[in-house]
Amino acid sequence: EAQVTQNPRYLITVTGKKLTVTCSQNMNHEYMSWYRQDPGLGLRQIYYSMNVEVTDKGDVPEGYKVSRKEKRNFPLILESPSPNQTSLYFCASSSTTEQPTDTKYFGPGTRLTVL
């Protein structure tokens, strides 16, 4: 089954404690991205990756890091989480490089709370 998986689904942590949210897709997609969703703000892109070893900033990259060492995985790293990073996070992937923003598959989401 074609899918995007994220782990963990829920996480409560404290300020400053480094964490990683994993994202994996089994569709051999080149394009992957991370979004955060906050009430009234829709989805805002954090980082995206056009292919292995190619990443770029989205609209709200501050406080986040990503890496793309393998095609299927695109982890999101919070080196020193702060309460304003409390949010619902979605990973997404798409199938083409001709239109890399054909974002069609979203993961189930990770609800992060930073105390």
Place this chain on the structure above:
Amino acid sequence: GQQVMQIPQYQHVQEGEDFTTYCNSSTTLSNIQWYKQRPGGHPVFLIQLVKSGEVKKQKRLTFQFGEAKKNSSLHITATQTTDVGTYFCAGITWGYGNKLVFGAGTILRVKS
């Protein structure tokens, strides 16, 4: 920066009534996508519009892309309880980092 505004923020309709959500972009878009997110779920891709003036239909859903490629709409005819959720538009403008910019979404509630 590039912005996509979506209205209304919230709509509560009686089952069987029609529903429309509108998106307006501050820049001319290359394409626009629509997503649906059920309560507690993740966004699910509905459709992509690319051409100026394009109209596409999916059963009771009609999607339009404006002639100037700066606005779009989603119309649902005769809503059903299964239509409940948040509808997002998302626009892309080549040259703006190829980023997909989402509207804030319209929350649809349907009374049966």
